[in-house]
Amino acid sequence: MKFKDSLFTRRRFLNGLLGGGIATLAASLLYPIIKFVFPPYQEPDKVLLPLADYQGLAPGSVKGFAWGVKPGFIKKKADGSYLALVGVCTHLDCNVAFLPDQKKFFCACHTGWYDENGINIGGPPPHPLRTLRAVVEGENLVVKKEGVA
Numbered sequence: 269m270k271f272k273d274s275l276f277t278r279r280r281f282l283n284g285l286l287g288g289g290i291a292t293l294a295a296s297l298l299y300p301i302i303k304f305v306f307p308p309y310q311e312p313d314k315v316l317l318p319l320a321d322y323q324g325l326a327p328g329s330v331k332g333f334a335w336g337v338k339p340g341f342i343k344k345k346a347d348g349s350y351l352a353l354v355g356v357c358t359h360l361d362c363n364v365a366f367l368p369d370q371k372k373f374f375c376a377c378h379t380g381w382y383d384e385n386g387i388n389i390g391g392p393p394p395h396p397l398r399t400l401r402a403v404v405e406g407e408n409l410v411v412k413k414e415g416v417a
Contacts, residue, residue: 312336314412322350322409328384330366333411335400339363340411341373342402343384350402352411353386358395373397 317333325331325344332355333340339355355364355373362377372389373382381390386397401412 309337311338311413314410315340317342317409317411319404319407319409328371330368330384332366335411340400341366342409342411350404350409351385352400352402354398354400356398357393358388358397359391359393364397 312335315333315335322331322342322344325342327344327346327348330341330343333342335354341353341355343351343353345351353373355366356362357364357375357377357380359375359378359380362375362380364373364375364380364382366373371384373384373386374380375382375391375393379391380388380393382393382397383389386399388394388396399414401414403410403412
């Protein structure tokens with residue numbers, strides 16, 4: 269039925285509702301895919317950390333830091349050098365946590381386990397945690413991606 273002064277018919281109105289619903293559904297399905305392909309952030313090439321915060325660590329202990337928007341971990345080795353790891357699971361990019369009583373990293377998403385050096389030891393993670401280079405430069409601990417000068 270069309271009223272004398274209406275701007276559009278009932279069919280046109282229902283087609284608009286249906287089209288809008290389909291467009292909303294398509295956008296909600298495409299958004300995560302587009303966000304995965306084109307991440308909204310860039311990972312840093314390097315991060316400067318105050319050395320004083322990490323110098324007092326006991327050998328074998330682990331302390332967290334921010335690697336851009338992702339968590340990172342610094343482990344002090346027995347020889348006094350540092351091991352830096354990105355705290356993101358290699359299975360589905362969930363954040364991992366360090367459990368000091370077990371000396372292991374744990375991913376709660378799918379029960380993934382890594383040893384204290386970031387090597388995958390249980391669960392679905394296919395690869396070890398990603399390592400970064402940690403070097404002492406003056407009064408800073410510089411954490412860099414592999415291959416960055």
